[in-house]
Amino acid sequence: MNDITGTPICGETHIDKKHEEEVRAHLPSEDEAADAAAIFTHLSDTTRVKLLSMLAVSDMCVCEMADLLGMSQPAVSHHLRILRQCDVIRFRKWGQKTVYYLSDNEIGDTVKRLLHTVADGKGQNNG
């Protein structure tokens, strides 16, 4: 039921203007929804979840991530670029190597929290 009135928002008259406005007021804009969806898109891949989980433990260079995941170097670089472009991770050069690390900004912090959230909140408690 409705959080405000306890009745379905869609009554006999099909639509209650007051409820419609309440929902509309909380509806994210196209850009806000796209931004939120983009963050989820960047995290919505098994390989990228693993990469971020690894980088949450320790900085690492590309060849090592490829070794640990048993994946090709270009495949890992492909995902690292995606995570780089949205500033979830950054890198520094160290000799011939490129060492990646989680950004210590709010996006990086958000990612850590999201990973913990989904790791903790998979179960169900009713239904």
Add this chain to the structure above:
Amino acid sequence: MNDITGTPICGETHIDKKHEEEVRAHLPSEDEAADAAAIFTHLSDTTRVKLLSMLAVSDMCVCEMADLLGMSQPAVSHHLRILRQCDVIRFRKWGQKTVYYLSDNEIGDTVKRLLHTVADGKGQNNG
């Protein structure tokens, strides 16, 4: 640098077995990473972010969501099915209408937290 030793995990010998084991121990399994990625996949769409934001305010029937979003009914049903299949939302029948609502389980709670997290944590504080 490395969280444990302060040095890059990938040294002159290319790989430090101790660090490798530390990372490997924290590496999610294929299934765990897939589960986390799946949750993000279900949220990684502009329309679904909007739908969930709307349902976080009030339960609603399909036609109303379609009206509010200016989208076709099948398109909305398509996204609702995806959210239904992973138990983020549920529904009850009310006459001819199907009223959807956020699941009051940990997945639903997780989604609410995730939406808040990304809404709050978009900015950067350094770099």
Add this chain to the structure above:
DNA sequence: CTAATATATAAGCAATCACTTATATAAAGG
């Protein structure tokens, strides 16, 4: 310079996805 190593990028392909149109199901009214 050449060679080796580490990484990035490009091109291409199979798979997936979001949406469309068309149709099926189901409830309510006549």
Add this chain to the structure above:
DNA sequence: CCTTTATATAAGTGATTGCTTATATATTAG
């Protein structure tokens, strides 16, 4: 029964995605 309304599903399509192979860039060593 038939019609209307509300929703679900199916088939098809253009766009995107993840990975591959091949190549380019960059650093280090000789």
